[in-house]
Amino acid sequence: MFKWFDERLELKKFKEKFLSKTFPTHPTFLIGEIALFSFITLVVTGIFLGLLYEPSTKMVSLFGAMVPAAYASVVRIDLLPMGMLIRRIHHWSAMIMIAAILAHLMRVYFTSAYRNPREINWFVGLGLFGISLFAAFTGYLLPYSNFSVTATSIGYYIAKSVPWIGNWISTLLFAGDFPSNATVPRFFFLHVMFIPFLLVSLIVLHMVILVKQKHTEPAVNRTKKESQNGKRLIGIPIWPEQAIISIAFYFFLLFVIVLIATYIPLNPIESYGPPAAGTPVMRPDWYFLIVYGFLKLIPGDLSFSIFGGKITPETIGGVIFPTFLILVFALIPLLDRAKQPQHYISNPLHRPFMTALGITGGVFLTMLIVSGYIDVLKIAPKTMILYVVLATAAAGAVSYSLLRVYNRNKNGGKNV
Ligand code: HEM
Structure with missing residues (x-):
């Protein structure tokens, strides 16, 4: 069987060229894999949810009450055997993916693995981080509960507050005003098609650059190599050793996510109810609290104009501050004094x-x-x-x- 495929696809050559490459070992290198594996779990559970979800705000009857179809479809998913568990696994995986991306970013920063020649992968990583946050933001709206509408309207006012082009950006993202019937189908498209496509493309690019540049190594390898007069990279081959470790690690991660999702409820939309007047105060998930907390510290009446563009508290907290943070992160490899190629973690x-x-x-x-x-x-x-x-x-x-x-x-x- 293998021979049949090998004759046609030259699998042996592929194995020799790519799968026998060496991967250095260090426990912190598994953090990037947690982000990757959480993403895979998100895609698999997302396919299940996408098959049953209805991206529409038309009013339908649910247990005798008229509610938006999107909300009703999510309540029905929750009532299916394992339905609520899969929805929770999806949401928990998103939380864990973002936490893992942050931990991975910190690992790369503190060990200075962003230095020459890995600056490009640092920028690609920052893109992945931003797009992952955008994926979470678009996902908030889909259940169309009371919470969804409150959380999304914060984003809507932030988009509108961008000086000069705010109306254009908000119309493009929210398909007009928010809330309106057009926003849910627009967010559904962004959440299940456009953003996953961007994420998959950037993850592939991230991995191709990683393979091309080779991974940084623990500093102890330098001494080992000097004594053995060896070449660069001490570690284990991608196939089969690293692959077996990674697969086992994936199942362990899945076990942890399922355990958390079984016992800790997340986004219980039945208790929030469909959108209604007088929304209670609700906080977004922890990763958006940075912007949310910053907005809380800005005086509500701080508004002024520059060249005809209006600057409001939303502009300062939701546009200028995050842009400033992205710039600071992007500048790190450029401002670092060490310019020599670095192949060992500091x-x-x-x-x-x-x-x-x-x-x-x-x-x-x-x-x-x-x-x-x-x-x-x-x-x-x-x-x-x-x-x-x-x-x-x-x-x-x-x-x-x-x-x-x-x-x-x-x-x-x-x-x-
Ligand atoms: C969806 C998000 C991401 C995924 C799935 C991902 C995945 C990975 C994986 C599996 C590795 C190899 C193992 C490791 O070093 O941990 C890696 C390496 C790397 N990542 Fe990411 N990453 C993501 C986001 C980021 C971010 C946010 C940054 C930084 C801003 C970043 C920068 C890097 C760099 C510079 C390397 C090479 C590290 C080295 O050679 O030591 N990545 N990434």
């Missing part, structure tokens, strides 16, 4: 400035997530701003000082 403890900068940024963003709860915590926005500044400054000062002392002691009193 020890974060030996990079006091960059490591302290990463910790400071992480604390700042975490404090913004906390700011999303100021109503619950009963903290005034001005007081919260003070806490954010103090915590961020303290994180920077303490982490930088400790790392400097650590390195000075290690180097026998000399500064690094």
